[in-house]
Amino acid sequence: MMNTAKNLYLITALATVLFSCSKKETPAPAKTDTTTTPPVTTAFDINSISDTYADIAAFTYYPKWTVYNVHDPSIKKFGDYYYCYSTDVAFGTDVRPGLQIRRSKDLVQWEYVGWVFSSLPAQGSAYITGKGGTPYNALWAPYVMKVGSEYRLYYSLSSPVARLSVIGMATASSPDGPWTEKGLVVTSANDASIQTNAIDPTVITTTTGEQYMYYGSAWDGIYILKLDPSTGLAASSGDKGKRIANRGFTGGKYNGNIEGAEVIYNPDLKKYFLFISYDWLQTKYNVRVGRGDSPTGPFYDYNGHDINTDEDHGPMILAPYQFSNQSGWQGTGHCAVFDNGSGQYYMAHQGRPGINSYFMDLHVRKISWTTDGWPIVSPERYANVAQTTIASTDVAGTYEKITLNYHVVPGYGTEQTNPDFQVSTTFKLDAAGTIDGNAADKWTFTAPWLELKYSNGDSYKLKVERERDWENKITSTLIFTGLDNYGTAIWGKRKQ
Known part of the structure; x- marks a missing residue:
């Protein structure tokens, strides 16, 4: 450049x-x-x-x-x-x-x-x-x-x-x-x-x-x-x-x-x-x-x-x-x-x-x-990706997940110099229906909704679709978006 x-x-x-x-x-x-x-x-x-x-x-x-x-x-x-x-x-x-x-x-x-x-x-x-x-x-x-x-x-x-x-x-x-x-x-x-x-x-x-x-x-x-x-x-x-x-x-x-x-x-x-x-x-x-x-x-x-x-x-x-x-x-x-x-x-x-x-x-x-x-x-920009059928077996795999948390910084440009990026973490939806190998944490999928239920009471209902992975220039991958039971937005995409 x-x-x-x-x-x-x-x-x-x-x-x-x-x-x-x-x-x-x-x-x-x-x-x-x-x-x-x-x-x-x-x-x-x-x-x-x-x-x-x-x-x-x-x-x-x-x-x-x-x-x-x-x-x-x-x-x-x-x-x-x-x-x-x-x-x-x-x-x-x-x-x-x-x-x-x-x-x-x-x-x-x-x-x-x-x-x-x-x-x-x-x-x-x-x-x-x-x-x-x-x-x-x-x-x-x-x-x-x-x-x-x-x-x-x-x-x-x-x-x-x-x-x-x-x-x-x-x-x-x-x-x-x-x-x-x-x-x-x-x-x-x-x-x-x-x-x-x-x-x-x-x-x-x-x-x-x-x-x-x-x-x-x-x-x-x-x-x-x-x-x-x-x-x-x-x-x-x-x-x-x-x-x-x-x-x-x-x-x-x-x-x-x-x-x-x-x-x-x-x-x-x-x-x-x-x-x-x-x-x-x-x-x-x-x-x-x-x-x-x-x-x-x-x-x-x-x-x-x-x-x-x-x-x-x-x-x-x-x-x-x-x-x-x-x-x-x-x-x-x-x-x-x-x-x-x-x-x-x-x-x-x-x-x-x-x-x-x-x-x-x-x-x-x-x-x-x-x-x-x-x-x-959507966690990813729109790219007009074909929305073919997604089965439960397709959903199992490793994902990047972002929770859109927020930190108050009173003020304007002078005070708010940090963008406060919400950074992805990795987790796995096991083929057996568990999360990260923890038998107490479960996931189910009834198209198009993925439900995650954790033993601590947290639960997510997330819509799964296909979209472009812009960060890795992959034409189509699985993405999800939704809210948890507290109204916090949750994003994710499958790792290739």
């Missing part, structure tokens, strides 16, 4: 432009054109997808940024393609503002399409400059949806002034654009008001046709705001909404950031699910989920607690992890949750390799559902 000296230089350079919820770079003049480019067509080899990509980091290589330089993705399936819109961010090169666009037919092979805007949206920029601020030269955390024949894209624009931010909306007749600004949805300012930061939007259309936006980062948690479905803007001009989710404190200090909400309605379960990211985006970033019967809440955690209370909530279904033969993945948060149109859900998010956390890769994982209605995600 590149020598150590250059690597250190790029890391230092990127630190000045790396996106976060509180810092960005210098602004550029505002325009609202759409910029797209014909996708590059080359022979695809899944083994060519690497954890790092310094050799194509220069801006001239942007058509090759397929799964690279992705942060805060929003993904929807429009026609034959899944479209991905994401934050303006790049490793080792200046950020080009406008929101990046990618597309894929299979969630594995991605094409770089272009940008939503040619630079910063005029209306969002005008709000920030009108309040005495200077907008960052980067748009963050978009959300995309289709209403009737209209495509709507919500963007986040912020500034170095604390909480001086705005969420705006643009529309188009095609997911490729061109996009036209339609207005500002919600704003926040550096004043004495109690409000969250106006970034990180997500929107739900309810079963009765109402629309709500969920947004926010730090400050005062996650807010819900009613929208006018006919316009996509706030139902009441100037309304900021109300808080719907919060997290815990230690010694009067937040246990870490709370942001990056994503919301879906599962018609099979007849529940609304609110996904939220905790902690610092470069290190401990992780995803929690609550569920409720109403889009306006309350949403409840695994223990039946309202997620708007001042405590940390679970289950945590995605967190920094490390299997053997790889440096680990950290910063695993700010997820998109979407379906394929036939009831199969997926989660997409950024992943930063442990070897160098300034690289940002797109991860897509398959979502399954526990028998009691909680979402669980």
Whole structure:
């Protein structure tokens, strides 16, 4: 890739432009054109997808940024393609503002399409400059949806002034654009008001046709705001909404950031699910989920607690992890949750390799559902692996297992420098139905569910499927995912 000296230089350079919820770079003049480019067509080899990509980091290589330089993705399936819109961010090169666009037919092979805007949206920029601020030269955390024949894209624009931010909306007749600004949805300012930061939007259309936006980062948690479905803007001009989710404190200090909400309605379960990211985006970033019967809440955690209370909530279904033969993945948060149109859900998010956390890769994982209605995600990235029959005799063998435990480190980037990787350990499912040769610990398999029961009272119910072993470049292996009887996520994959 590149020598150590250059690597250190790029890391230092990127630190000045790396996106976060509180810092960005210098602004550029505002325009609202759409910029797209014909996708590059080359022979695809899944083994060519690497954890790092310094050799194509220069801006001239942007058509090759397929799964690279992705942060805060929003993904929807429009026609034959899944479209991905994401934050303006790049490793080792200046950020080009406008929101990046990618597309894929299979969630594995991605094409770089272009940008939503040619630079910063005029209306969002005008709000920030009108309040005495200077907008960052980067748009963050978009959300995309289709209403009737209209495509709507919500963007986040912020500034170095604390909480001086705005969420705006643009529309188009095609997911490729061109996009036209339609207005500002919600704003926040550096004043004495109690409000969250106006970034990180997500929107739900309810079963009765109402629309709500969920947004926010730090400050005062996650807010819900009613929208006018006919316009996509706030139902009441100037309304900021109300808080719907919060997290815990230690010694009067937040246990870490709370942001990056994503919301879906599962018609099979007849529940609304609110996904939220905790902690610092470069290190401990992780995803929690609550569920409720109403889009306006309350949403409840695994223990039946309202997620708007001042405590940390679970289950945590995605967190920094490390299997053997790889440096680990950290910063695993700010997820998109979407379906394929036939009831199969997926989660997409950024992943930063442990070897160098300034690289940002797109991860897509398959979502399954526990028998009691909680979402669980695959321990391995989606690779469209054939799901052939799995018998009990296939399941016996040696596995790597990861338990997604969590340690509270109150604070933000300065305090949360350690990603707290959850590292795999090895265990064996014996052919005789015992675990690690211990006659008191048992396993059974009734497809697709693997049940582990230990003599100490611990029990796991885990869904077994086939997926790619990315760490070892093996096309197909057995993986499992689920929750234990305490609501802790358990991951695993078979060792070859």
